[in-house]
Amino acid sequence: MTEAAPKRAAREIAHHPATRIGARAGYAANGIVHALIGVIALIIAFGGDGDGDQTGAFKAIGGAPLGFAALWVLAIALWALATWHLAEGVIVRDPRGDAKGLAKKWGVRVSEWGQAVVFLALGIIAAAVALGARPDAEAAAEDASRGVLTIPGGPYVLGLVGLGVGIGGIVFVVMGVRHSFHNKMDIPDTRLGNAVTTLGVAGFIAKGIALVIIGILLLVAATTADASAAGGLDGALQALLGMPLGTAAVGAVGIGFIAYGVFCGFRARYAAL
Numbered sequence: 001m002t003e004a005a006p007k008r009a010a011r012e013i014a015h016h017p018a019t020r021i022g023a024r025a026g027y028a029a030n031g032i033v034h035a036l037i038g039v040i041a042l043i044i045a046f047g048g049d050g051d052g053d054q055t056g057a058f059k060a061i062g063g064a065p066l067g068f069a070a071l072w073v074l075a076i077a078l079w080a081l082a083t084w085h086l087a088e089g090v091i092v093r094d095p096r097g098d099a100k101g102l103a104k105k106w107g108v109r110v111s112e113w114g115q116a117v118v119f120l121a122l123g124i125i126a127a128a129v130a131l132g133a134r135p136d137a138e139a140a141a142e143d144a145s146r147g148v149l150t151i152p153g154g155p156y157v158l159g160l161v162g163l164g165v166g167i168g169g170i171v172f173v174v175m176g177v178r179h180s181f182h183n184k185m186d187i188p189d190t191r192l193g194n195a196v197t198t199l200g201v202a203g204f205i206a207k208g209i210a211l212v213i214i215g216i217l218l219l220v221a222a223t224t225a226d227a228s229a230a231g232g233l234d235g236a237l238q239a240l241l242g243m244p245l246g247t248a249a250v251g252a253v254g255i256g257f258i259a260y261g262v263f264c265g266f267r268a269r270y271a272a273l
Contacts, residue, residue, distance in 0.1 A: 001055065007090055007091050010086075010087040010088075010090035010091045011087070011091045013083065013087040013160075013255070014084060014087035014088055014091060016235025019080065019083060019084050019085070019087070020273045021080075022076075022077065022081065022083070022084065022270040022273070023080055023081045023083075023084035023085075023271070023273055024077050024266065024270075024271060025031060025077035025080060025081075026077045026079075026080050026081020026119060026198075026265065027081060027086070027264050027265075027267045027268040027271055028077065028081070028118070028236070028265055028268040029073075029074040029077040029078050029081075030056070030081070030122070030218075030264045031260075031261040031262065031263070031264030031265040031267070031268070032057075032061075032074065032265075033054055033057045033058070033074070033122065033258045033261070033262065034057075034203070034207075034257050034258075034261035034264060035257070035258050035260075035261025035262065036056075036057035036060055036261070037052060037053065037054065037056065037057050037233070037254075037257045037261075038253075038254045038256070038257030038258030038259075038260070038261060039254070039258065040052045040056050040057065040060070040254075041237055041250055041251070041253055041254030041257060042250075042251055042254035042255070042258075044121065044237055044238075044241065044250060044254075045241070045247050045248075045250040045251040045254060046219045046247075046251075051136075051137065051138075051234050052199070052233060052234045053137045053138075053232050053233035053234045054122060054123060054125060054137065055129070055137045056072075056137075056234065057147075058071060058125055058126050058129040059134065061074070061165055061166050062129045062130065067131065068130045069130075070108065070128055071126045071127065071130035072126075072127065072130050073129065074123075075123040075124070075127040076123070077123075078119045078120075078122045078123035078126065079119070079120060079123040081119045082116045082117075082118075082120040082123065082233060083114075084112060084273070085112045085113070085115045085116035085118075086112070087117040088112045089108075089110075089111075089112030089113040090109075092105055092108045092109050092112065093105065096176065096197075099117070108228035119237070125249040136210050137232045137233070137234060138231055138232055138234050138235055140229050140232075141231055141232045141235065142228055142230055142231070143227075144208040144230075145158055145218065145221050145227040146227035147229035148161075148223055149221075149222075149227055153217020155222045156222070158218060158221060158222040159204075159218070159219055159222035159223065161218055162214075162215045162216070162217070162218025162219040162221070162222055163210055163215065163219065164215070165214050165215035165218060166211070166212050166214075166215025166216060167215070168211050168215075169207075169208045169209065169210070169211025169212035169213075169214070169215060170208065170212060171208070172204050172205070172211060173204065173205050173208035173209065174208075174210030175204050175208075176200065176201045176203070176204025176205040176208065177198055177201070177205070178254075179197060179200070179201065181204065181267075182188045182197070184271065184272055185267060185270045185271055185272055186270050186271075186272050187270050188270075192247070193247050194222045196263060196266045196270065197260075199259045199260070199262050199263040199266070200260075200263045202205045202255070202256050202259040202260070203256055203257065203259040203260025203261070203263045204260065205256060206252070206253050206255070206257055206259065207256070207257065207259060207260055209253060209256075210233055210237070210253060210257075211235050211236075213236035213239055213240060214231065214232060214235070214236045216239075217229060217235055217236065217239060218230050237250050237253065240253065252268075
């Protein structure tokens, strides 16, 4: 059977050398962002100020000499990675022809397209900061939650979003514990490869914990109908900071994000594209 034109075009895009190079650059860019978030989290843990999220990382880059140029490079790399994930979502095949195989195909497709949306959005934020914008992720999260709460059934919708984010966080933790990221990487069986695996485990668990807390914040906002309870990554760090041993917890998450950032740098090299 002849392959459909959209799938054929997507395959050509995904397998084009330029797209693969761009995707690897995107992984490296994502690593830089996460490493900076980790550094900011450590600053917060030790009593400093900062936005412990992607916007905070982009603002920090923008404030450096030639930061606007670096932000445009990051934006382009992240958009390239989004393009690769989008194409991969189109060309995914059925593992087998039954209903279970169809469900698995769509699960992979939704995952690929979801990642494409995330990297597209990150690229847009980087470009916006390069153009002089100073977005506030926490205020945006509260405003979005407030808007959802005003619609009929809004608390249920927001609760489902929070549940989804929390489940996503659990998935990250499980991926770290089970080394599932190996499935999409060609990690060598060497000391360096073992170090990359260790970084991946620490990074996935740290990011998963942060996502779980964000999900909890959204669930609290939904159950109390209080949008101010919602928050993003920076809100999750602040929530951790207010708990017993919060300083140590935020510090551990910061180290985990730095580990994830370094891991993404190695992923740029070892990703199975």
